[in-house]
Amino acid sequence: MGMTKVLVPIDGSKESHQAFEYACETISPDTVVLLHVITPSSLYSHNADPGMYTEAMYEAQKERAEGLFETLRENTDIDPKIEIETIIDVGRPANKIVTFADENDVDHIVMGSKGRDGAARVLLGSVAETVVRRATVPTTVVR
Template sequence: MADIKNILFPTDFSENTREALTFALEIARACDGKLHIMHSIEEPYNFTMPDETAKNTEVNRSLSQTVKKLFENLEDEILGDSKYKELNIETSIQTGRAVYTILEETKTRNVDMIIMGAQGRTGLKEVLFGSTTAEVIQRSNVPVLVLPHEAVYKDFNRITFATDYQDGDLKALQFVVELAKLFNSKLIVYHSILKTDLKSEIMFRGFKELVTEKISYKNIEFEEDKSTHFLEAAINKVEQQNVSLLVMVHYEKSFPPLPKQQSKEMSHYSEVPLLVLPGKELANTKR
């Protein structure tokens, strides 16, 4: 799972996704991968009125022409930058609900990572508590990198990997290390605990020793803090250490691992990119 050769970037051509595109371009350039840029046209289906169906078909055709022109302009802009002129870029237009077309493209194009901009200006709060992005995270079997509205590209010089010592976390960390190598990042493996006791100490030391044995990366540190809420503790750590990327693994059908009623206001964390890895798929992968 460590190789990133095919990247999918869904776009609605908004200013938000345009800024997120910079992240996709830079990662594709760093890993020498192919970048697939897609747009979904959500069709207004009507099965009762033939004349309305014909009208919808015409509207859809017109929209497709508009999107093709937008793609042409976007490709000209990208390839006009000397940094990206050698990139392998493909574009596609799909019809249907965005979540389903994104997931279908992921399978069809053998995608290794989805990179997408979060909707609106509510940053992680929007991503975590209800959006197209959140649904893609829930359903995707590949990593999803989410760029909040205010995110501005900079190298991932400081990455925090939040772990709860689940079965797939070592595989997830191996993926993150490969990403860190691309940018020569400092990698912080972070865990939060309810209380300090022998069991928590054994788990902390055991995971650290296992990582040291299985993963070769010098610029890595391990940290542990007391906290009642895993997610909030991780986000606090991001703020304190000026982290450029927060990485989490999700295992449950629902995401995030924190009920809405227990959440504090998180809009001021909106500049932090979030990479979510699919824990179930990682846990089922043989080591």
């Protein structure tokens, strides 16, 4: 298809892995950007003042994200011609995804239909819904 840049938000869920595979195999872009958004609430320390987060907590989340990226690369058959970029950001996932796509010449967003299991499922499902409504580029939701 020859699209240049596809954004794939990654949260560690099976669905986000499937979105990455879909982007690589079906769209076959020049570049896939893997974006992991650390939510501010995951950085708060229960012992710190409200609104404060520790550098150690950020580093732990960043290492987790880098581990997710590495796992995807190792467990996905990727055409060597596809360039893989990785980005880690902090904020509200839907906002960060839409803003990144707008500001970085993204041609297409491919994302999972829901995120991690457990309590986060409803919240992350709404992330996909928000991105679909607000994105200015074609968005594919992989189930």
